[in-house]
Each structure stands twice: as C-alpha cells, then as structure tokens.
Amino acid sequence: MAELTYRDALRKALADAMTENPDIVILGEEVGRYGGAYGVTKDLIKEFGPERVIDTPISEPSIVGAAVGAAMTGLRPVAELMYVDFLGMTMDQLANQAAKIRYMFGGQIGVPMVLRTQGGTGRSAGAQHSQSLEAYVMHTPGLRLAMPATVADAYHLLRQALERPDPVVFIEHKALYTMKEDVDLGARPPAWGKAAVRRQGKDLVIVTYSRQLHYVMDAAKALSAKGIEATVIDLRTLNPLDFDTIREHVERIGRAMVVSEGAMTAGVAAELAARISEECFDFLEEPVIRVAGEDIPISVSPALESGSVPGPQLIAEMAGRLLA
C-alpha cells in the first residue's frame, strides 16, 4: 500500500507504461519542460527524453491529428489537451478522423491512441475552462471514454487505456488532482469496461462517475443517517458502458437516480436515464431522476460556479424526496 494523489497515480501510469512500451509517446502543450499544466507529466521528459515527451506549439487540432497519424504508423501516442474545453477545436481530428478510420477503411487499421484531458468546475476558471463535455465524446461512435473518480482508477484505467486497440478519450477532473488515497497498485484491477459498486444499499441506486462520485458518497452518508441506504455505482468508463451492472441493481431495488456534472439536457445523465427507463421499465417504482449540471455556461464567480453543478446537498435532498 502506498499513499498517492490522483495526479501521482496518473503520472505513474504513464511512466510505467512508457517503461514497458517504447512506442508510447506523449505530445501536448507544456507536457515536457513545464511538466503539464496540472503537473501530471512532471519530469517524464527527464526520464524518457524529448523524443518521447514532446512539447508542442499551441495547436490543438494538429496535436490530435498528429496523434492519429502516429497511431496509424506504429506509435502509441498519448495526446494531451490541457482543458477539455478545447475539444471543440480538435473535434474534426477526433470525431471525423480518429473515430471513423477503422470503420471507413473497412477494418484495415485502428487508431490506438489516448487523448488525455481534464474538465469540470472547481477552480473559478470561467466559462471556457470549466466545462464537462463528455457527452460530445459519448455521442461519437468509435470513441472509448474513461473518467476515473478514484486514485486507483486513475492508475489502472490509464494503464488499460494504453492497451486498447481503439481511440480512448480519458477525461480527468481538475478538482481531483490533489485527492489522496492509500492504494495497492499491485492488486488486480477490475476489467476494462466494468463499473464499480462503491456502496450497497436497499433503497435506491445512484449511478454516477468522475468527481460526482465523491459528492454522491457524501450524500449517501447523509441519507444513511436518515435511514435511507443507497447503492452507488461508479461507471469508470462511459464507453464501454457496463449496463449489466446498472440493470442488475436497478431491477433489484426499483429506484434509480443518475448524477452527472455535465449539462442536464441531452447529456450523459439523459442517456443513462433513458436507457434505465427503457430497459428496466417493469422494475421501476418511480421515474428515473437526473441530477445534473444546469443548462448554462459556468461563471467565474465562485458562488455561481458551484451553484451551476450538483453538490452533496442537492443529491441527498432529491434522493430523499424520491423515497418520500
């Protein structure tokens, strides 16, 4: 066991994978000499050299596009986007190139790359640096999507992403980098694509991922004090989506809530709620409830920022009312 931060775990995953696989290269803004805007790639350039840890100009579309080409010609690139908010700039390379190359070309070649980035609120970073854009990725056929919520998952999901045959978008949460956990990285991780049941309870199922897992766990504790016991599912990857685990628990319990930081309308929570409603209809005692981000941009004002996304209180309140 060792105490690690989320940031350390990500860095270690990169370092361990790069040691094992000489084809892994990192490219992105400030990933080398600076060590990453959030410090994830700190000193990797010293360990692996500038040929494998490549500082790029501020040219997001070409960072992702170059990763696509590198992946098609034998490297295993990890492209870094400093903020998920820049996804839109790269969307052609990601959605029209990376995601479709295997399919369009009749299965001749895959694009085994990882696009690492981070998103979410929590730093008063304003409307263009605080978004949760995972729905853009989840909506694009051909892309895998991992969003670790725990230190252990930061490590294992990134290691696993670096073994996948297809493009993986890996979205970290900016508010989690300094979170610490005692982890045993030698322990066998859950398989890629498996959700984790973080808590068992008989009264309702709460499905979530990324930073909201921690808010949901806080809410579950508060609910427990009032005699309400929640089962909490952390999806870990949104594509593949482990719907079997969701189904199993929702069918047993009959009440479900979905929690996501992304904007509510047409978001990840919308997809999950629709699917639970369709597939578990006969087992549901109540409508599936979505607690998600407001349909508004994120303000720089700390009060408005935290008011724009779910927190433990809102989650606990709505869960309590669902059971009332």
Add this chain to the structure above:
Amino acid sequence: MSKPKGASAPGTKTNSDLPELYRTMRRVRSFEERVGELFVRGQTAGSMLHLSIGEESAAAGITAAMKPQDTFTTHHRGHGIFLARGADPKRMMAEIGGKEAGYCHGKGGSMHIADMGLGHLGANAIVGGGIPAVVGAGLSARRKRNNAVSVAFFGDGATGQGVLYESMNMAALWGLPVLFACINNQYGMGTRIDQATANTALHERAIAFGLNGESVDGLDVEEVAEAARRLVDAARAGKPGFLAVSCYRFYGHARKDKSPYRDAAEEEAGRQRDPVAFARARLIERGLVKAAELDALDSEIAREMDATIDFTIAQNEPPLASMFRDVFDPSEPEPEPVRTRLNRVLATEQENG
C-alpha cells in the same frame, strides 16, 4: 477615443505624445500590481490571472492609434489593453473579483472582460479564440461604411493556432480594415518563442499572406505607437496589417507560476527592458516633464488604484438566481433550473403516492 477622466498628463504643452503614453502605461502597471495584491488577499475569483506587467507599451501604443469607432478583441492577458482603451478600473477589478459590479456581473472574470461601449468585443480564454472576430468586424465596417478598424490582440503563443492564418488570409484577400497585434512576450506559459516556432520573425508570415507586417521593440512606446499608427491608418484605407511587439513577461504565466523554466539572470535582464521606466527616463531626459511632476502623477495613480482595490473588496457577489440570466436574450425565457424540473417530477410522485 475617450481617455478616462482624472489625472491629466503633465507637460502636455509640447507636441509629444509621450507624457500621455507614459500616464497610460503607469496606470496599467499600477492596476496590474493591485490585481496581484488582490490575489494575495484572496479576493480574486480564482488564480487564473495573467498580468501584463512588462507589456504596457503594446497596450498604450496600439490603443493610442485607435479611434472611438474602432473595435478590438483581446487574449487572456488583456487587462492592460482594456485599461489603456479607457476602461473603468473599478468595474474591471470588480469583474476580476467575480463581483456583481464588474463589467460582466461576475460571470466572465479576468479572462472574459468585455465592454461594447468601448468597442471591446471580448477577452478570451481560448488562445486565438478572439482572432477571427476581427475579420467579421472588418466585414461589418466595410458594409456599414463606418470607417472602423478592428484590432485583434493576442500573444506569441497564438501564432501556433491555424485560425490566425485563416484570418490573415481572409483579411488580406478582402482588403479588410483589420490589425493583428501580436504581443510577443517571448513565452507561452513555459515555452519560449523559439521552442514554439522555427521562424521567430513573426511579421514575415503576415507579409507572406499579403498584409503589411512589422515587428517593433516594445521597450520604446513611441516606436510602438508610431508603427501602430502607420498600420492602423493603412488598415483603415483597406490594407490589413500585423504588428509584433517584442517585450518580456516580467512574472509567471499566471499567479501561481513561479517560472522555474527560466533562470534568474534571464528574468533580471528581461525586467531591465521596462517600457515604463524607459519612457519615464526619456521624459526627464528630454525635459518634457520634471521628475517631481512624475512622482506626483505616480502617487495620484497609486491612490486611484488603491481606491479600486477597496471598491472591489466592498462589492457583493452576484445573486445566485442571476446565473440563469443572459444565456439567451432577455426577451426569451431563462433556462429552467434543474431544481424546478425535479420539483415537477417529485411533486407528481408525492401526489400519486
């Protein structure tokens, strides 16, 4: 353009613009120092504050060449440009503090200040994000025949963005009244300009696209102002331009960055290239303004900016309900809060149950 009221520049009896340029630069320097202080006092919204200390000549020199009808966009390091254009420092700093009294009511913050009244079409947290808007503003000016020029301010880092080249090409192709103003402070975060591009003579690429292109030394604000006037005048006449102002980013990229990627000797030398001190020495040397008068001006500006801090700290946070405002036009309904939607669902449940 309208200069802010208050201290009038000393020594304006001469024909020289330098006293006024000095005053503008001094106000920018003073303002930015107070923003740094506000951060240390925990009164800013977040730590993503990019100070323009060392770059004052670009802000003062280029805005001096602009007319009231002109428009502009800035990058994330845009406090100084906006202040030089005539912004109210109180409303600016309140915005940086995320307060309701700020230019954007605490929604935008340091990186998203705008003021249509002064032609400020917006600061941007996307590197290069504000550049193409000036092409559109150029089209507007041409169609409306209002004789306006639009200036895009951005950093050297934005020369990595393809959108700059698309925009320069369109501006040249269509002969638009546009200036691309690149504030080359030698760094994009920890990346020195020569680590980001193989040809650091940035104006050459503009010339290749058919624009007027110049690079000037930002140490001397008069040189900047002169080049800006040439290029803005030509742009107004239909030949767009590109101006790179070479300067040095005195401090870290943002408030928490201690610049470990550059050595102390380099920083020391960089901070010697101080456009404010340079202009001050010139004023005295040429006998335009006495040192004592400059001291008085400096203290007056310091008092103004101290009052700006006090004002900012005293302001309120925006009310929570304001977060739903201005997503769409005020004549349209606001987005429905999550709570309202859930109330509907959960209320029905209670009735049924």
